[in-house]
Amino acid sequence: MNGLHLTADLRDCAPSTAALTNVDALRALCLDAVREAGLTPVGELFHRFPGAGGGTGVVLLAESHVAVHTWPEMNAVTLDVYVCNFGADNTARAHTLMNHLQAHLHPGRVERHTLHRGTAP
């Protein structure tokens, strides 16, 4: 269960970014990013909130999960990429996935954190 959890909280995303207001575009972006990173999806679930079109979703991975939440009324998005390193070191794949998502959401400001999980003896 040793793993790597990356978070990115994005602000000032370009309002024209489709994934900010269209949950189908958000799903496609997440699945594309997972594929590019070489990770293994085992299921996905996305939900559209009424109103401004904000969305929330997850791709469950054999390696753990990706989660995304959008707030179009604030041009904001939060991203989680969590991979376990059970059987393989997925560190590089996690960074590829996070970088792909972030690049396609066109943020003006980004707050990122890295948490190494399950490392206690």
Add this chain to the structure above:
Amino acid sequence: MNGLHLTADLRDCAPSTAALTNVDALRALCLDAVREAGLTPVGELFHRFPGAGGGTGVVLLAESHVAVHTWPEMNAVTLDVYVCNFGADNTARAHTLMNHLQAHLHPGRVERHTLHRGTAP
């Protein structure tokens, strides 16, 4: 998008804990915990891995998400509870939810982290 993200990485969970090997019990535990905490589920997705019965799942919330991954072969579980405080302070609900999940998985050792998200100016 100001929010609170709690993680807990559990080891030495009691092997007899149903949620460790039975994904239906894991789903029920998560939904019970969400209900007890007074948070708002908008969807849920759980997946069972072949072999030892490990599971992975998420409950999407109006307030963000709960994610859980089990490794029965190691008696280990990782938990994520992420709530945004958009419209209400959900801090107490997040702790209630995490404490409920942890208590019902009977861990011997726990590594917890707290991340305050979206707080940068």
